[in-house]
Amino acid sequence: MTKFYNEILCKLETAIQDLEIETDYSIQRIETVIDLIIKSLLELKQFVLAKGFKNTDDEIHFFKYQKPIIVAKLIYYNSVYKIEAKKPYGDKQIKKFLNKELFKLKKLFDNNIDFYKYYRSNNSFLNDKFFVRGKHDIRLWLDTFYFEADHRFSTSHDYKVAKIIANDLIQVYLEDQLNSNHTKISDNSSLNWTGSKTALIELIYALYAHGVFNNGNTDIKLIAKTFEDAFNIELGDFYHTFMELEARKINRTKFLNSLCEALVKKMDEQDEK
Template identity: 50%
Template structure:
């Protein structure tokens, strides 16, 4: 069973990594990620219902450590989807207030679940038999209302709370990153003279990363005497874009099964076509 679960989780992470690389629009990214995460969690449910746990310890481990990894992804992407859908139109001040309010909501969850948060984060196990065994709930232990509507064959009283903690960690990072990007953009706008026409990168970020590595490999900047990091930061500055973990993105590009230089190949084909069309006109 562990092998099948690990394979399912690995496949889910691979799909989500691919979406993260190929889709830049946060709303579309979340829609696709939610669909994939729900499908993966349903496969997990079917797998568990066909299998008997060998011991209470194995069941506790599943609901405390494994299932929350699947559920947390649904929570994370659904929350980000709602945050981005409700994001107001406005300047940096409006957006900062909006994202800071979302951070306050996360803190409210932390405050409401402080006892369990401390229990889980400190690695305690003395209440695991109540928290993470099916049918062993204790009404005195601050249960979420959703638990009474949940499938009791695939839920314990607190596995959802663990998933919520894991998701909130990622949501906090997302919100803090958005605030940093807003601050950097605001500072850039104040410190530099802008041209009359604003040019933004509208292709996927993965394409810009592919181009970044190609130009660095060719040594086209400063006669090749410039670091990859400096070029990446320059691209992020002029295009007002966050390339994120571009080194990891390059590793993903390297492992593509087909056409590892997809964007550069497309550039080549498009330019040749334009040249050919120009010849026809002449």
């Protein structure tokens, strides 16, 4: 399952990145992305229905950590599609509209605070009820959506996890829109990345692969955007850069290796004092 899932996710993210070379959120482009995600989910569903899972742990892992990543993309792009389609004219009207959308995210968070705490803290004592098909408990934070879903490919809470992941991305999108709606101070941070973009992308993917943010349940786009804002840098097509790193024959983690060497050297110098 994991190998097939990773292939589906990689193919999808590459296709989305190819479409996102342009920076604008055109309605037509978003429609194309949504169609790609739906097709990917259909492939995944067909595989699950045909192959099933080796055991309950595999099923929990899929519905808690894997399927929600792709469903979150669908929720995110569908939300962006609706926002772009409904966005009013005029700076003041746009600002009011975007702030209202941010308030909706906060309200959703407040209404689901117990499950957010369970998920964000990486608890597992209710996993057999939340992420195993046919094991729902109506007393445990159920959405009406679950009763309309195909229970062969859904659990009571995998969609709720996807909403959490998607809402992080939607918040970043809305805040970006608000920032672009007024003049920004160019030097909003005292820290500027002065190394190469390739080095930073290598670091970002290493942190992403190690799962150090939100227990490993954070989209790579969100991590990259956070680093861009923090260090006043535009990474551009970071997916393509990562693929170039993958294609290296030797020393694929050149920057990370140099970091280790620099840290060990610093420690040795401290010991000599």
